[in-house]
Amino acid sequence: MPAPLLQLKEVTKRYAASGGADGVSVLAGITLEVARAETLAIVGPSGSGKSTLLQIIGTLDRATSGEVLLDGKNLAALDDLQLAAVRNQQIGFVFQSHYLLPQCTVIENVLVPTLAQSKAESRKLKAEIPAACAERLLKRVGLGERLHHRPGQLSGGERQRVAVVRALINQPQLLLADEPTGALDHASATSLGQLLVELNKEEGVTLIVVTHAMELAKRMARVLTLSDGRLAEAPSTNIQAPEKLQ
Ligand SMILES: Nc1ncnc2c1ncn2[C@@H]1O[C@H](COP(=O)(O)OP(=O)(O)O)[C@@H](O)[C@H]1O
Numbered sequence: 638m639p640a641p642l643l644q645l646k647e648v649t650k651r652y653a654a655s656g657g658a659d660g661v662s663v664l665a666g667i668t669l670e671v672a673r674a675e676t677l678a679i680v681g682p683s684g685s686g687k688s689t690l691l692q693i694i695g696t697l698d699r700a701t702s703g704e705v706l707l708d709g710k711n712l713a714a715l716d717d718l719q720l721a722a723v724r725n726q727q728i729g730f731v732f733q734s735h736y737l738l739p740q741c742t743v744i745e746n747v748l749v750p751t752l753a754q755s756k757a758e759s760r761k762l763k764a765e766i767p768a769a770c771a772e773r774l775l776k777r778v779g780l781g782e783r784l785h786h787r788p789g790q791l792s793g794g795e796r797q798r799v800a801v802v803r804a805l806i807n808q809p810q811l812l813l814a815d816e817p818t819g820a821l822d823h824a825s826a827t828s829l830g831q832l833l834v835e836l837n838k839e840e841g842v843t844l845i846v847v848t849h850a851m852e853l854a855k856r857m858a859r860v861l862t863l864s865d866g867r868l869a870e871a872p873s874t875n876i877q878a879p880e881k882l883q
């Protein structure tokens with residue numbers, strides 16, 4: 638069996654106390670394996686640590702203890718510069734807010750992550766040149782006519798699709814999405830969820846989605862619940878109707 642793309646072993650996270658406050662223990666020992674090209678949803682109530690977990694997986698934060706292995710590399714052993722390279726090359730992020738640069742066009746926004754790397758490094762194993770890849774993916778998500786528009790000229794759903802393309806532009810192994818449909822109307826949320834799963838298949842990118850929207854979570858092959866700092870298989874009887882959560 639091929640090694641999993643991602644392995645977490647007894648990962649804990651504790652935020653240190655500040656001022657007179659007590660410290661908070663958010664993750665109490667997370668063990669998880671995610672295979673290449675798999676789709677996984679992590680659900681759980683607000684404040685249960687979903688974003689914290691995704692940020693640790695995405696190298697935006699470090700675990701307090703335990704191990705995170707991405708493609709066999711132990712993230713704890715990497716310095717900040719090495720982590721930044723992993724984040725840029727191997728991981729794509731989509732958040733609830735699109736974080737597009739308002740003064741840049743759609744295609745310029747999509748190309749931003751390609752600026753942070755040398756040409757040799759960026760395209761070592763990747764045949765496609767960035768601008769061609771940007772155009773192909775923007776067409777794929779239905780924005781072929783919007784390449785030179787600015788974010789302010791797009792709908793919320795269109796902006797979020799630009800954010801998805803930007804997350805994929807360096808052809809990462811892992812796409813992490815934190816409440817990606819949280820700011821969208823129901824129709825846009827439905828089509829974004831569908832698009833994420835299609836791109837997972839077409840681009841072969843592993844997809845981890847954190848959400849409280851069961852309609853989105855149920856599109857993923859596996860759904861895990863985070864509560865009391867631990868992950869468990871989501872029992873189907875506890876799954877609320879999507880319309881209550883959208
Ligand atoms: N940087 C931080 N410092 C201190 N506490 C934090 C920090 N980030 C998150 N927390 C706390 O950790 C808990 C989990 O937060 P979060 O991961 O954002 O949950 P979720 O995404 O599931 O809503 C919350 O109690 C939150 O207040």
Ligand SMILES: [Mg+2]
Nearest residue numbers: 687688689815
């Ligand atoms: Mg969150």
